[in-house]
Amino acid sequence: MSWRKIATPLIAILVFLALWEALVWAMGWPNYRMASPSDLGPAYTKYWELFLVNGWQTLWRTVVGLLLAVIVGTGIGMVMGFSRTMRDALYPLLVGFNAIPKATVVPIVALMFVGAHDFNTVLIAFMISFFPIAVSVSIGLSTLEPEYRDILRSLGASQSTVFWKIALPKTLPEFFGALKVAVTLAFIGTNLMEIVSPHGRGLGALFDSGKTNSDYPLMFAVLIALAVLGIVLYYVVVALEKIFAGWAERQPH
Amino acid sequence: MENLIEIKGVRHAYTTASGPLPVLDGLELAVPEGGFVAVVGPSGCGKSTLTRLIAGLMKPDEGEVWLHGARVTGPRATVGMAFQNPVLLEWRSILKNVMLPLEIVPTKSSRAEQEARARYLLDLVGLAGFEDKKPSELSGGMRQRASLCRALVHKPEVLILDEPFGALDAFTREDLWQTMHKVKQEEPFTGVLITHDLRESIFLADQVVVLSGRPARTQYVLDVPQTGPRDLDHLYTTEAAEMLAILRHQIEIAQGRAPADEVSA
Structure with missing residues (x-):
C-alpha cells in the first residue's frame, strides 16, 4: 500500500521527464530554445554549490513568509470569523488587496525598504499567501453550527474555551486546505522579489544570471529546482495535516 | 408540588x-x-x-x-442538552466526546471515576464496545445515543x-424511544x-x-x-x-x- 503510494507519483514524474526529452528530441529543438532533461544534469553538477546556497535562501525566506502568513492570516480570519461587523468591513479590503498583482508591489516594496532584501522578500511571500488562510479560517469559524457553541456555553464555558476546544480544531481541515495553496503562492512571492528586483540571492537570482548569460539549461534547472522545493514543502504540509487533522480523512468503505 | x-x-x-x-x-x-x-x-x-x-x-x-x-x-x-444534530467532535473518540462536559463543569470526581461514568452511560444506551470509535464510524442513531450520554454525564438536573430523534428513520427512532425510558429509570432526570x-x-x-x-x-x-x-x-x-x-x-x-x-x- 505505502509502496504504491510512493511508486505511483515517482513513475508519473519519470514518464513526464521521458515525454519531455522525447518531445525536444523529436522536434529537434536546440537547447537555447527548449532545454531537455538531459541538459539539466550537467547544469546541476556545474553549479551545485550555487544551487545549494541559493536554494536554501529561497527556502528559508519562503518558509518565514509562510509562517507570517499563517500567524497574521489566522488572526485576521479569527477576527472576521467571530464578528459580523469586522467581516463586512474587512472583506472588500482584503479582496481588493489580493486583486493587486504582487509583481506591481515588488518595486514599491523595494523602494520603501531599500537594501533590506531578506525583509522585502519575506514580505512579498507573506503578502501573496496570507489571503487564502484568512478566508478559510474566517469561513471555518463563522460556519460553526450554533449547537456546537450551545453545548459548551450552556455549561458556562467561556468564549475562549469554545474556541480552543471546538472552533479551532474544527477549522483545521479548512486551514490545511488553504495552507496547501499558500505554500505554492509563497514560492511565487519569493521568486517574484528575487527576479523582478534582483539582489543576487535566491534561486530567482540564479535564474536571472542564467538569463543574462544565455545559459538556458541553467534557467530550466532553476525552474525544476523550484518545483522540487515546492513539492517538498507541500508534502511537509500534508504530513502536518495528517498529524493534526487526520480525523477529517474519511476511511474508504 | x-x-x-x-x-x-x-x-x-x-x-x-x-x-x-x-x-x-x-x-x-x-x-x-x-x-x-x-x-x-x-x-x-x-x-x-x-x-x-x-x-x-x-x-x-x-x-x-x-x-x-x-x-x-x-x-x-x-443543564444537559441534545439536539437533532448530534454535534459530536469528530476528532475525539466516543468516550472522549461523552466526557467533554466534565472538562467544563467543576467536579470532585477523579479522572478514573469520570471515565467509569462515561463508560457506564455508553453501556446503558447500548454503545458498549464503541468507546474508542470515532463519530464518523457510527450510524446516525448511534451518534444520537452518544450525544445523549454526553448530555447526561455531568448528572444535570434538567x-x-x-x-x-427528528433526523432518524422510524425504526431507529422507536429504538431510541425505548432507550430513553430505560435511561430515565436508571438516571432520573427532569426533561x-x-x-x-x-x-x-x-x-x-x-x-x-x-x-x-x-x-x-x-x-x-x-x-x-x-x-x-x-x-x-x-x-x-x-x-x-x-x-x-x-x-x-x-x-x-x-x-x-x-x-x-x-x-x-
Missing part, C-alpha cells in the same frame, strides 16, 4: 432587518421534579428559543424562567432535548422534549404542551395517563388514538387551519 422548571409569562422578540419579530408571547410552562414534558407546535413557532431560555443561553424580553427555585440569569452547569412527532410526545412524556403559532403561547396542555416506561403497543390503543386526535386538532388550530375552540389550557 415543587416545580423544577417554571416559565411564567415569557415574551420575546428577535430584532430583524424588518423590525422586531415576536416569537414568544405569554409562554407558561411548569415541569415538576422528575417530570417529562413534551412541547409540540407548528414549525418555526419558537420551540428552540424555549430551550435556549431554559439553558440560560438567552434572556427573555419579559417574564421569568425559574430553575430549582432560582431565577435563570445565565448558563448553569445543571435534560433539554431539541428534536433529538423537556421539543418534538414534531405527536406519537413520540405521548410515548415519552407525562405531559404534552401545545404551543400556538408564532408568536407562541401555551395553547393546550394534555396529561398523559401513563407515566414511566411503556410498551410500543400502547401507541396502538384506542386511548392513544384519542390523545393523538386531540393533539392533531390542537396543532391544526395552532397552524390556523381549524377555528379555535373554547379551551382553557
Whole structure:
C-alpha cells in the first residue's frame, strides 16, 4: 500500500521527464530554445554549490513568509470569523488587496525598504499567501453550527474555551486546505522579489544570471529546482495535516 | 408540588432587518421534579428559543424562567442538552466526546471515576464496545445515543432535548424511544422534549404542551395517563388514538387551519 503510494507519483514524474526529452528530441529543438532533461544534469553538477546556497535562501525566506502568513492570516480570519461587523468591513479590503498583482508591489516594496532584501522578500511571500488562510479560517469559524457553541456555553464555558476546544480544531481541515495553496503562492512571492528586483540571492537570482548569460539549461534547472522545493514543502504540509487533522480523512468503505 | 422548571409569562422578540419579530408571547410552562414534558407546535413557532431560555443561553424580553427555585440569569452547569444534530467532535473518540462536559463543569470526581461514568452511560444506551470509535464510524442513531450520554454525564438536573430523534428513520427512532425510558429509570432526570412527532410526545412524556403559532403561547396542555416506561403497543390503543386526535386538532388550530375552540389550557 505505502509502496504504491510512493511508486505511483515517482513513475508519473519519470514518464513526464521521458515525454519531455522525447518531445525536444523529436522536434529537434536546440537547447537555447527548449532545454531537455538531459541538459539539466550537467547544469546541476556545474553549479551545485550555487544551487545549494541559493536554494536554501529561497527556502528559508519562503518558509518565514509562510509562517507570517499563517500567524497574521489566522488572526485576521479569527477576527472576521467571530464578528459580523469586522467581516463586512474587512472583506472588500482584503479582496481588493489580493486583486493587486504582487509583481506591481515588488518595486514599491523595494523602494520603501531599500537594501533590506531578506525583509522585502519575506514580505512579498507573506503578502501573496496570507489571503487564502484568512478566508478559510474566517469561513471555518463563522460556519460553526450554533449547537456546537450551545453545548459548551450552556455549561458556562467561556468564549475562549469554545474556541480552543471546538472552533479551532474544527477549522483545521479548512486551514490545511488553504495552507496547501499558500505554500505554492509563497514560492511565487519569493521568486517574484528575487527576479523582478534582483539582489543576487535566491534561486530567482540564479535564474536571472542564467538569463543574462544565455545559459538556458541553467534557467530550466532553476525552474525544476523550484518545483522540487515546492513539492517538498507541500508534502511537509500534508504530513502536518495528517498529524493534526487526520480525523477529517474519511476511511474508504 | 415543587416545580423544577417554571416559565411564567415569557415574551420575546428577535430584532430583524424588518423590525422586531415576536416569537414568544405569554409562554407558561411548569415541569415538576422528575417530570417529562413534551412541547409540540407548528414549525418555526419558537420551540428552540424555549430551550435556549431554559439553558440560560438567552434572556427573555419579559417574564421569568425559574430553575430549582432560582431565577435563570445565565448558563448553569445543571443543564444537559441534545439536539437533532448530534454535534459530536469528530476528532475525539466516543468516550472522549461523552466526557467533554466534565472538562467544563467543576467536579470532585477523579479522572478514573469520570471515565467509569462515561463508560457506564455508553453501556446503558447500548454503545458498549464503541468507546474508542470515532463519530464518523457510527450510524446516525448511534451518534444520537452518544450525544445523549454526553448530555447526561455531568448528572444535570434538567435534560433539554431539541428534536433529538427528528433526523432518524422510524425504526431507529422507536429504538431510541425505548432507550430513553430505560435511561430515565436508571438516571432520573427532569426533561423537556421539543418534538414534531405527536406519537413520540405521548410515548415519552407525562405531559404534552401545545404551543400556538408564532408568536407562541401555551395553547393546550394534555396529561398523559401513563407515566414511566411503556410498551410500543400502547401507541396502538384506542386511548392513544384519542390523545393523538386531540393533539392533531390542537396543532391544526395552532397552524390556523381549524377555528379555535373554547379551551382553557
